[in-house]
Amino acid sequence: MTIILGLDPSLSCTGWGVIRAEGSRISHIANGEVKTDAKAPIAERLHHLHDAIRAVIGSHAPDRAAAEEIFVNKNPQSTLKLAQARGAVLAACAAGGLAVNEHAARLVKKSVVGTGGADKAQVQAMLKVLLPGAAVAGADAADALAVAIADAHLSYSPLSR
Amino acid sequence: MTIILGLDPSLSCTGWGVIRAEGSRISHIANGEVKTDAKAPIAERLHHLHDAIRAVIGSHAPDRAAAEEIFVNKNPQSTLKLAQARGAVLAACAAGGLAVNEHAARLVKKSVVGTGGADKAQVQAMLKVLLPGAAVAGADAADALAVAIADAHLSYSPLSR
Numbered sequence: 001m002t003i004i005l006g007l008d009p010s011l012s013c014t015g016w017g018v019i020r021a022e023g024s025r026i027s028h029i030a031n032g033e034v035k036t037d038a039k040a041p042i043a044e045r046l047h048h049l050h051d052a053i054r055a056v057i058g059s060h061a062p063d064r065a066a067a068e069e070i071f072v073n074k075n076p077q078s079t080l081k082l083a084q085a086r087g088a089v090l091a092a093c094a095a096g097g098l099a100v101n102e103h104a105a106r107l108v109k110k111s112v113v114g115t116g117g118a119d120k121a122q123v124q125a126m127l128k129v130l131l132p133g134a135a136v137a138g139a140d141a142a143d144a145l146a147v148a149i150a151d152a153h154l155s156y157s158p159l160s161r
Numbered sequence: 162m163t164i165i166l167g168l169d170p171s172l173s174c175t176g177w178g179v180i181r182a183e184g185s186r187i188s189h190i191a192n193g194e195v196k197t198d199a200k201a202p203i204a205e206r207l208h209h210l211h212d213a214i215r216a217v218i219g220s221h222a223p224d225r226a227a228a229e230e231i232f233v234n235k236n237p238q239s240t241l242k243l244a245q246a247r248g249a250v251l252a253a254c255a256a257g258g259l260a261v262n263e264h265a266a267r268l269v270k271k272s273v274v275g276t277g278g279a280d281k282a283q284v285q286a287m288l289k290v291l292l293p294g295a296a297v298a299g300a301d302a303a304d305a306l307a308v309a310i311a312d313a314h315l316s317y318s319p320l321s322r
Contacts, residue, residue: 043226046248047255050211065204070241076233080244084231087207087248094208 002155003029005062005098006148007053008140011085012036014049015140018060019131021152028134030060031141042081046088053089057096065093066101066151068108068143101151111150163316164190166223166259167309168214169301172246173197175210176301179221180292182313189295191221192302203242207249214250218257226254227262227312229269229304262312272311 001022008015017031034052036045070086073079093100106116112130113122124142127134130149136142162183169176178192195213197206231247234240254261267277273291274283285303288295291310297303 083244084248087245
């Protein structure tokens, strides 16, 4: 039995989702979004993300974390904000003793929906099937749950049961 | 009297420098570099930076911090690493209760050397003049001291004495 924390970091709203994986079976534990005040200084926003993710780790004691690989966006300013947020969030994972698996976005979609080109609506529809009954906090929490599910699928091998 | 922590964040080696500013007079307190293991996972490296900068803040109790503004480099992978490191370092500043002033690189050079186009050697030569006797840990520590000095200069006004 493994508890996996999926993360979708961004400066304005970082999604997180915790699932339980037992062999090929997964179930929902919790999910949420950490929002930061756009009017606050960036250092404070980053600290808030770091602190909040440390608290999530403290509450749910995951065994490992997973996040999508980062890439350079068309908008350089968005990329800089995203990468700084990711830095604060990944530091919080290591502070909580977690290794972080990184998965390409296409691989996450392929793993959850079956096709690497799936859109957000398809991912969210599959979450309802894969994690029945889970109340998902929002689009960023959904993305975080998706990366946690992908991490469970990608790590699962019948031999490792 | 104000204690200023200058920072030059990067994933492989983050420079830091602490100075004391009293009116227009500045003096050296300490400087150093935090290196991370290139073979370690990025989350651990970010956590190491965060922890080490928190320790510097704990040791020297600065009143505020300063860093150069970030910009998108020619190399996207370098930009992503740099920005993630900066995220962990700025989060550490806010965790330590510090506001972080951001200054354009040209303004830092202009403030320290007198010209925005100064090269690293000119900045390091001016540090010897401005902070006599300071043993500078390396090029990244030098850049960190330069941004601290620029922050002191830019904040100083005779009326605020």
